[in-house]
Amino acid sequence: xxxxxxxILTDLVYLKHDDIHLTEKPYKLQYDPGEGLPRTNCTNQxxxxxxxxxxxxxxxxxxxxxxxxxxxxxxxxLSPSDFYDEAKVKKIYYEELKAVLKADLGAxxxxxxxxxxxxxxxxxxxSTGEDYQYLQPTSVVHVDFTPEAxxxxxxxxxxxxxxxxxxxxxxxxxxxxxGPVTDWPLALCSAExxxxxxxxxxxxxxxxxxxxxxxxVYYNPDHAWYxxxxxxxxxxxxxxxxxxxxxxxTGVPHAGFRNPQADGAxxxxxxxxxxxxxxx
Numbered sequence: 001x002x003x004x005x006x007x008i009l010t011d012l013v014y015l016k017h018d019d020i021h022l023t024e025k026p027y028k029l030q031y032d033p034g035e036g037l038p039r040t041n042c043t044n045q046x047x048x049x050x051x052x053x054x055x056x057x058x059x060x061x062x063x064x065x066x067x068x069x070x071x072x073x074x075x076x077x078l079s080p081s082d083f084y085d086e087a088k089v090k091k092i093y094y095e096e097l098k099a100v101l102k103a104d105l106g107a108x109x110x111x112x113x114x115x116x117x118x119x120x121x122x123x124x125x126x127s128t129g130e131d132y133q134y135l136q137p138t139s140v141v142h143v144d145f146t147p148e149a150x151x152x153x154x155x156x157x158x159x160x161x162x163x164x165x166x167x168x169x170x171x172x173x174x175x176x177x178x179g180p181v182t183d184w185p186l187a188l189c190s191a192e193x194x195x196x197x198x199x200x201x202x203x204x205x206x207x208x209x210x211x212x213x214x215x216x217v218y219y220n221p222d223h224a225w226y227x228x229x230x231x232x233x234x235x236x237x238x239x240x241x242x243x244x245x246x247x248x249x250t251g252v253p254h255a256g257f258r259n260p261q262a263d264g265a266x267x268x269x270x271x272x273x274x275x276x277x278x279x280x
Contacts, residue, residue, distance in 0.1 A: 005053075005054040005055070005056055005057060005058075005229065006054045006056075006229050006261055007051060007052065007053050007054055008051070008052040008054070008227070008257075008259060008260065008261060009049050009050070009051055009052075009260075010050060010052060010257050010258055010259065010260060011046050011047065011048050011049075011050065011257070011258065012046075012047050012050045012139075012141055012187065012225070012255055012257060013044050013045070013046050013047070013139050013140045013141060013255065014044065014045055014047055014140075014141050014217055014218055014219040015042055015043075015044060015045070015140075015141075015201070015216040015217060015218055016042075016043045016044060016045040017218060018041075018042075018043055020041055021041075021201060024041055025202065025203070025204060026040075026041060026042050026201055026202070026203035026204070026216055027040060027041060027042075027203060027204040027205075027206060028040040028042060028203065028204070028205055028206070029206050030205065030206060030207045030208075031207065031208050042203070042216065044140055045219070047219045050223075050225060051225065052187050052225045052226065052227050052257060053224070053225065053226045053227075054226070054227060054228075054229040055226045055227070055228060056228055056229040056230065059071045059228075062226070064105070064171075064238060064239075064240055064248075065247075065248050066191075066192060067188075067190040067191055067192055067226075067252075068188075068190065068191035068192075068239055068240040068248070068250065068251070068252040069188045069190075069226075069237055069238065069239035069240065069252055070237070070238055070239075071228060071235055071236070071237055071238075072100055072104050072235075072236050072237075072238055073100075073234060073235065073236075074096060074097065074100050074175065074234065074235075074236045075234045076092070076093055076096055076175075076233075076234075077092055077096070078092055078093055080177040080178055080233070080270065083117060083177055083272050084117060089115060089272070090112075093115075093272070093274075094112045094115075094274075097110075097112060097173060097236075097274060097276065098110040098111075098112065098276075100236070101171075101173075101238070101276060101278060105278060106280070107278045107279060107280055108165065108279050108280050109160070109165075109278075109279040110276060110277070110278055110279070111154075111157075111158045111160070111276065111277045111279075112274055112275070112276050113153060113157060113170075113274075113275040113276065113277060114274070114275055115272055115273065115274040115275070116135055116272070116273055117134060117135065117177075117270070117271070117272050118134065118135045118136060118137055118138075118256075118269070118270070118271050118272075118273065119133075119134035119135070119268070119269075119270045120136060120137055120183065120184055120268040120269045120270070121133075121134075121136060121268070122268055124136045124137070124268075125137075125139065125258070137184045137256030137269065138255055138256055139255055139256055139257070140216075140255060141189070141216075141217040141253045141254070141255045142214055142215060142216055142217060142253065142254070142255070143200065143214055143215035143217065143241055143251035143252065143253055143254075144170075144172060144214050144241045144251075144275065145170050145212070145213070145214060145215075145241045145242050145251070146202050146213045146214065146215060146242070147242045147244075147249065148213065149212045149213040149214070150168075150170040150241065150242040150277070151168070152212075153170075153212065153277075154168065154170075154277050158277065160277070160279065162244055162279070165279040165280055166280045167243070167244055167245050167279075167280040168242075168243075168244045168277070168278070168279055168280070169240060169241075169242065169243045169244070169277070169278040169280075170240075170241040170242045170243075170275065170276070170277055170278075171238050171239060171240055171241060171275075171276050171278060172238070172239050172241060172254070172273055172274070172275055172276075173236050173237070173238050173273065173274045173275075173276055174186050174236065174237045174239070174271060174272075174273050175233065175235075175236045175237075175271060175272050175273075175274075176231055176232070176233050176235075176269065176270070176271050177233060177270040177271060177272060178233060178267055178270055179230070179231055179232035179233040179234070179235070180230035180231060180232055181230065181231045181232075181269055181271075182229070182230060182259050182261060182262040182263065182266060183259065183262045183266045183267070183268055183269040184256045184257065184258060184259065184262075184268075184269045185227045185228070185229075185231060185256070185257065185259055185269070186227060186228075186231075186237065186254060186255075186256060186271075187225050187226070187227050187254060187255050187256070187257045188225070188226050188227065188237070188239055188252055188253075188254050189223050189224065189225050189226075189252060189253040189254065190223075190224040190225075190226065190252075191240065191248070191250040191251070191252055192224070193220075193222050193223050193224035194220070194223065194250050194253065195220065195222070196215075196250055198218070198220065199217055199218050199220050199223075199253075200215040200216070200217060200218075200251075201215065201216050201218070202214075202215060203215065203216045215251060215253075217253045223253070227257075239252040239254060240252050241275075256269075
């Protein structure tokens with residue numbers, strides 16, 4: 001019996017076209033610089049009525065090469081509460097993740113750059129007026145790395161020059177801590193539906209100690225969006241950010257989204273997202 005699919009109409013937040021970016025590169029500061037310098041020169045716009053297609057039951061039709069994302073299995077030894085222990089995550093989950101990515105993708109080397117835990121506050125996205133204790137779902141459509149930024153991170157953090165390998169990918173791995181998830185799930189845009197020259201613009205993301213570069217994304221009605229309905233804690237979604245194989249170089253725009261089908265009594269979403277570098 002084929003699984004029932006549930007498509008969603010919801011809002012997604014994109015970058016708004018602004019003439020300032022013809023002469024000034026987009027940027028976002030991850031800290032308060034004080035008076036005189038805006039934290040960003042970007043303005044977002046909410047696009048309503050975006051269709052998010054459910055690919056539950058069709059997982060085999062989606063691949064890292066074609067659409068830019070795929071579902072894999074990982075039954076972690078860690079309990080949900082263990083993921084709040086950074087040392088345990090790095091010692092156990094990182095190794096579990098490396099093993100799955102090596103085996104499933106045929107990689108020579110896998111390095112985990114970092115991870116983050118997101119735990120939605122019950123009042124999010126309504127502001128509480130105070131800083132949240134945990135990271136909240138990211139509702140702005142984006143791609144985490146430009147190709148140049150991924151290469152530089154590989155060299156700087158792991159002393160690994162992608163030119164020394166046949167192929168280099170940067171990917172994200174998204175896993176719920178509790179399942180099944182319908183509260184603020186992850187939306188992924190098929191790379192096949194993206195026109196990078198039209199849809200992407202490089203943006204600096206600046207901290208007090210350094211910076212990286214990602215892609216902000218403009219709305220395009222041709223974008224084909226998907227989500228995995230009722231994703232389980234044993235299911236991870238691996239999705240591409242960069243790839244040195246030019247046939248698959250387009251990164252996957254992604255964002256969390258409000259699911260109007262979610263049960264209001266459901267546990268607010270908790271998830272772990274890791275960034276991984278994959279070498280062949």
